[in-house]
Amino acid sequence: MNWVAQYIWLIPALPLAAAGISAICTRRRRTLAAGLAIGAMSLATILSVLTLISLIGESGQGSLPRRVMNFRWFELGNSWVELGWVVDPLSVVMLVMVSLVGVLIFIYSAGYMAEDENFTRFFCFLSLFAAAMLGLVIANSLLLLFISWELVGLTSYLLIGFWYHKPEAAAAAKKAFITTRVGDLALFLGMAWLYSETGTLLFYDSGGGCIEPSAVASLAAATTAGGMAISTAISLLVFCGAVGKSGQIPLHVWLPDAMEGPTPVSALIHAATMVAAGVFLVARTYPLMSAVAGGPGAVSTALQVVTWTGGLTAVFAASIALAQTDIKRILAYSTVSQLGYMMMGLGVGGVAAGMFHLITHAFFKALLFLGAGSVIHGCHGEQDIRRMGGLQRPMPVTFLTYAVGMLSLSGFPLLFSGFWSKDEILHGAHIWPASHWPFFLGLAGALLTAFYMMRQVAYVFLARMPADRRFDGQSELAPLGAGDRGTVPHESPRVMLAPLVILAFFAIALGFLGTPAWPWFQSFISGERPVLAPAALFAPGHLGIMAASAFVALLGLISGLFLYRGLPPQPQRDPLANWQPDVFALLERRYFIDEAYNATIVRLTAWWARACDWFERWVFDLLTEAASLVVLGLGWLSRVFDDYAVNPGFDQSCGGLSRGGGLLSRFQNGQIQRYLRALTIGLVLLMILLVWGCQRQGGLTFEVRGPRSEVRSASATLNDRSAQRSGHTARDRLARGTHSTWRGD
Numbered sequence: 001m002n003w004v005a006q007y008i009w010l011i012p013a014l015p016l017a018a019a020g021i022s023a024i025c026t027r028r029r030r031t032l033a034a035g036l037a038i039g040a041m042s043l044a045t046i047l048s049v050l051t052l053i054s055l056i057g058e059s060g061q062g063s064l065p066r067r068v069m070n071f072r073w074f075e076l077g078n079s080w081v082e083l084g085w086v087v088d089p090l091s092v093v094m095l096v097m098v099s100l101v102g103v104l105i106f107i108y109s110a111g112y113m114a115e116d117e118n119f120t121r122f123f124c125f126l127s128l129f130a131a132a133m134l135g136l137v138i139a140n141s142l143l144l145l146f147i148s149w150e151l152v153g154l155t156s157y158l159l160i161g162f163w164y165h166k167p168e169a170a171a172a173a174k175k176a177f178i179t180t181r182v183g184d185l186a187l188f189l190g191m192a193w194l195y196s197e198t199g200t201l202l203f204y205d206s207g208g209g210c211i212e213p214s215a216v217a218s219l220a221a222a223t224t225a226g227g228m229a230i231s232t233a234i235s236l237l238v239f240c241g242a243v244g245k246s247g248q249i250p251l252h253v254w255l256p257d258a259m260e261g262p263t264p265v266s267a268l269i270h271a272a273t274m275v276a277a278g279v280f281l282v283a284r285t286y287p288l289m290s291a292v293a294g295g296p297g298a299v300s301t302a303l304q305v306v307t308w309t310g311g312l313t314a315v316f317a318a319s320i321a322l323a324q325t326d327i328k329r330i331l332a333y334s335t336v337s338q339l340g341y342m343m344m345g346l347g348v349g350g351v352a353a354g355m356f357h358l359i360t361h362a363f364f365k366a367l368l369f370l371g372a373g374s375v376i377h378g379c380h381g382e383q384d385i386r387r388m389g390g391l392q393r394p395m396p397v398t399f400l401t402y403a404v405g406m407l408s409l410s411g412f413p414l415l416f417s418g419f420w421s422k423d424e425i426l427h428g429a430h431i432w433p434a435s436h437w438p439f440f441l442g443l444a445g446a447l448l449t450a451f452y453m454m455r456q457v458a459y460v461f462l463a464r465m466p467a468d469r470r471f472d473g474q475s476e477l478a479p480l481g482a483g484d485r486g487t488v489p490h491e492s493p494r495v496m497l498a499p500l501v502i503l504a505f506f507a508i509a510l511g512f513l514g515t516p517a518w519p520w521f522q523s524f525i526s527g528e529r530p531v532l533a534p535a536a537l538f539a540p541g542h543l544g545i546m547a548a549s550a551f552v553a554l555l556g557l558i559s560g561l562f563l564y565r566g567l568p569p570q571p572q573r574d575p576l577a578n579w580q581p582d583v584f585a586l587l588e589r590r591y592f593i594d595e596a597y598n599a600t601i602v603r604l605t606a607w608w609a610r611a612c613d614w615f616e617r618w619v620f621d622l623l624t625e626a627a628s629l630v631v632l633g634l635g636w637l638s639r640v641f642d643d644y645a646v647n648p649g650f651d652q653s654c655g656g657l658s659r660g661g662g663l664l665s666r667f668q669n670g671q672i673q674r675y676l677r678a679l680t681i682g683l684v685l686l687m688i689l690l691v692w693g694c695q696r697q698g699g700l701t702f703e704v705r706g707p708r709s710e711v712r713s714a715s716a717t718l719n720d721r722s723a724q725r726s727g728h729t730a731r732d733r734l735a736r737g738t739h740s741t742w743r744g745d
Contacts, residue, residue, distance in 0.1 A: 004051050005067035008085045008138055011047050011095060014040040016131035022124035033120040034110045037127045041103040044134065048095040055092050056524070064088065064527030068140055068204045082202055084140035089525045090351065094137040094280060097359050098273050101366050102130045104499035108370050109264040111495035112377060122162060126268065129155035133273050137280060142191050142201040142210065145281070149187075149245070152277060153180050156269050160261040172257040179254040183244020187281075190237025194288075197222075197230060203284065211287045220291040228301075231291040235302035238285055239309075246278030246339045248313045253594055255336055259328040263373030266328055267366045270335060276358050279342045282306060283351045299434045303347045307432070310343025311441035316591075318448035322455070322576065323587035326383050327372045330456050334409065335365060337445055341425055344438055349428025352522040356514045357421035359521070363510060364408035364418060367503035371402035374492040374500065375460060385456060387570055390465025394489045399461050401500040406457055408507040410450035410557055413550035417511030422446060424514060424522075427545045443552050450556025455576075458564035465569060516542045 018040035022033040058065040070084030106126060113122055132151035139145040161173025195201050197219060198210045207214060219231035242248070247255035258270050269275070282289060292300040317336035324330045338361050346354035376383055378395050392399040408416035411423075422442070429439035491497070514521040516536040523530035536542060563575050577584040589595070 004054050005069040005085060005087050008051065008069070008087055011044045011051075011099070011138070012131045012134035014044050014047075014131075015127040015134065019124050019127035019131060022120060022127060025120050025124075027117065027120050030119045033123040034106075037123040038103065038106045038110070040127060041099060041106050041130060044130075045096075045099040045103050048092070048099045051087060052092045052096050055087065055089060059089065059524055059527055059529070066204065070140060070202060070205060079199070081143070082141065082200070082205075083144045084202060084205075085138045086140035086204060087138070089527065090280075090283060090355065091138050093355065093359060093521075093525070095134065097362050098130070098133050098137065101273065101362055101503075102133075102268060104502055105264050105268045105366065105370065108267075108373070108496050108499040109262075111493050112264055112373055113262060118162070122159075122262070125155055125158045125162070126264075129159065129269065129274070133277070136277060140203050142194065142203065142285075145284070146187065146191060149241070149277065149281075150184065152274055153177065153184070153245075156180075156258070156274055159265040159269060160258045162261055162265065166260065168257075169260040172254075172260040176254040176258050179251055180244040183241045183251055186237045187241025190234045190241070193230075193237065194234050197234075211285055213287075216287050216291045219288070229291070231288055232301045235285070235289045235291075235300070236305060239282060239289070239302065239306060242278030242281045242343075243309065244278070245281070246275050246343070247336045248278070248309050248340060248343060249316055250593075252313065252317065252336050253597065256329050256332040256590075259326070259332045263328065263369060263376060266332070267369035267373070270332065270369075273362070275335060275339055276342075276362065279339065279346065279354060279358050282343065282346050283355055286346070286351050289346075299432070304434055307344050307347025307429075307434070307438050310340040310345075310347060311429075311438040311445075313337065313340030314344060314445035315441050315448065316340075318445050318452065320587055320590050321452040322448065323574070323584050325386055325574075327375060327385050327388075327456065327460065328369070328383060330385075330452060331365070331368055331372060334368075334449065334452070337449060338365065338409070341422065341442065341445065344442060345425035345428065348432040348438055349425055352525040353424045353428050355525060356424055356521050360408070360417035360421040360507070360510050360514075363503050364405045364416075364507035367401060367405035367500060367507055368409065370496070370500055370503065371398055371405060374398040374496055375402075377492050377496070378489045380489075385459035386572075388460045388465075389463030389567065389569060390461070391489055392461040393465075395491045397491060397497050398500065401497075401504040402461070403457065404504040404507050406453045408511075410453050411446055411549060411553040412557070413546070413553065415508065415511075417507055417509070419549065419553065420511040420514050423542075423546055423549045426549055427542060430545055431541070443548060446549060447552040447556045450553045451560045454557050454560025455564050458560065458567060462565070463567035463569065463571075 015037070018036040021036055022029075025033055055065055066086065066088040068084055068086050070082050072080045073083050074081055106123070109122070109126065113119055116122060129152065132148045132155060136145055136148035136152060139148060157173050157177040160176050161170050163169045164173075191201065194210055198215045200208060200210055200215075202209045203211050205212070209215065216231060219234065220229050222230045224230060224233055244251045255270055255275065259266050261269075289302045289306065290300050291302075292298045314337045317333045317340065321330050321333035321337065324333060338357070342354045342357050342361070344354075345357050375388070375391060375395065375398060378391070378398065379388060382388065404416070408418040411419045413419055426439060426442050426446075429442050430436070432438060512518070516539070517534045518530060518532050520530040537546075563579075567575075574584065577588075586592075
């Protein structure tokens with residue numbers, strides 16, 4: 001199986017390549033876009049099935065079959081950030097489910113969205129979503145899982161708001177994106193904390209992974225400042241991400257509104273795959289979630305939180321579904337309720353119980369959503385169940401397949417997969433050592449589920465249809481621009497019916513892979529060899545739980561049929577509203593959760609946004625403006641000083657130097673005559689200056705040495721010549737201060 005681990009990345013790479021090619025195609029390339037998307041998902045399905053077969057061949061040999069392929073991504077300081085793929089039973093069953101359900105929904109979408117002008121863009125988004133989801137389930141790194149997790153959130157935003165020209169769709173897309181980001185922030189914090197404690201985000205790394213025994217034991221032994229185990233604190237942060245993605249209370253409010261997207265989107269993202277990502281995250285990190293320092297039989301705090309959150313969500317959402325009138329919104333709240341069941345199953349029964357219900361739910365809920373899309377298509381866009389009725393005659397295939405999905409979701413005994421997967425969860429809740437209340441919450445949720453599903457079927461298919469039934473096509477399919485408004489209901493085309501039939505088959509057959517008599521799925525997930533034991537069906541523990549589960553399912557179905565039988569055409573008031581109007585109004589308004597959020601969190605956020613806007617306008621902007629004025633004033637002063645003080649003085653100095661240099665350059669012309677003339681003039685001037693300076697100092701002093709007779713003769717001669725030139729005698733000059741010294745031997 002080594003080659004499987006090496007090339008498992010091809011499974012998400014195929015739809016990713018299809019999305020990339022479709023992204024550069026024009027709108028007219030409709031056939032190419034659909035063919036690429038369906039072909040890529042078909043190949044991914046084949047590879048997933050081959051991987052499953054390879055893994056089945058290695059299971060049951062005493063150890064859990066697992067192959068890991070890790071690789072370095074980039075260097076961070078002195079260490080490397082590593083990513084990787086993992087092939088184990090948990091990832092393989094998710095691969096098969098996501099790819100198989102995905103390819104059926106892709107085929108269905110080719111008929112459902114046939115008239116949409118953005119057909120190519122729709123399949124591009126579908127392929128990108130499928131690639132992100134497939135990458136998420138094979139990730140061996142919490143970091144790679146988080147990257148795919150965010151890509152799933154991005155594509156869900158794009159698909160929910162696909163009909164962005166509808167204000168409701170645009171608002172639902174923003175609501176889904178923002179709400180899930182709340183949980184994602186906690187998940188990111190938990191991921192950073194886990195990395196700081198273990199030094200890795202790889203799940204499995206030859207014993208050094210963050211969820212392997214050595215790391216989990218050290219995390220469970222260490223405590224925070226408040227006394228909580230670090231493993232519990234990190235697990236709760238990770239679970240917050242699952243709460244947001246899987247629509248658990250109190251972050252469930254985005255999922256029902258997400259039904260504003262096209263029906264195939266509801267089936268793919270919000271029934272079978274995306275919302276199951278949170279459940280898969282808890283299952284993948286289950287060793288960390290279940291870590292506890294107590295003795296045998298102790299239940300970790302994290303799993304207790306998971307269990308109670310799931311149980312309360314299951315009952316809470318199921319009760320809201322009782323009073324909804326939009327066919328897709330009923331299924332949306334049903335999805336929230338069943339996700340609560342899965343979380344409770346993980347808490348009380350382990351990975352196998354929660355994942356078994358996830359797999360069965362993916363098929364029968366996808367069947368129900370696609371069946372609802374077929375009803376909407378046949379009714380020309382109508383989604384209000386009160387305006388339907390009697391559709392089993394014009395839409396027989398849709399009715400039969402929808403009935404299979406409804407009975408499976410309701411947990412009809414023995415024949416349908418939903419019964420066996422719910423039975424596994426109820427059995428785990430019954431023997432859960434922490435409390436028995438989750439068991440009663442599970443029974444209540446099963447009762448309500450059967451009741452509201454029978455109510456929906458009674459409204460849509462069993463009620464009497466008026467003879468002049470017409471639909472105006474003003475609801476979901478209005479963007480398609482259909483021109484057949486005002487026509488009677490009709491069956492959907494074969495391209496839409498074929499996936500319904502296939503999903504109906506799996507909604508029945510999958511249940512027999514996890515019965516107490518042959519628990520193949522549970523054994524495969526745990527790496528054990530399945531054992532056929534028909535006597536286990538009659539064991540006291542199993543038989544009692546099966547009887548209780550069957551009783552509440554039948555009670556809900558019969559009660560719904562009794563209350564809603566013989567509905568008149570287009571009833572103006574719900575029979576449940578006639579019986580309990582106040583309770584019905586509370587459920588119809590969804591316990592006023594959205595109103596409470598709008599009055600508290602949304603209003604507080606809006607107030608804070610206005611406060612920030614006011615601060616920015618009247619404080620920050622004014623301070624910025626004042627600072628800019630000061631800087632501008634200093635700039636003007638600097639410019640004035642520069643223009644009228646510095647520049648003139650500097651310019652004049654530079655001009656003088658330039659003129660002086662020009663004048664001096666005239667003498668540097670290479671003519672020797674001019675150089676000699678200049679030297680002569682300089683020498684004359686120098687002599688004049690020398691004489692003038694001597695006169696200013698008081699005359700000249702001459703000292704003549706020689707024989708006394710020669711000195712006297714020279715002196716007399718000099719005095720006579722001087723007297724002749726100046727008209728004065730030597731005596732007169734001496735009287736004016738000039739003197740001579742005559743000396744002789």
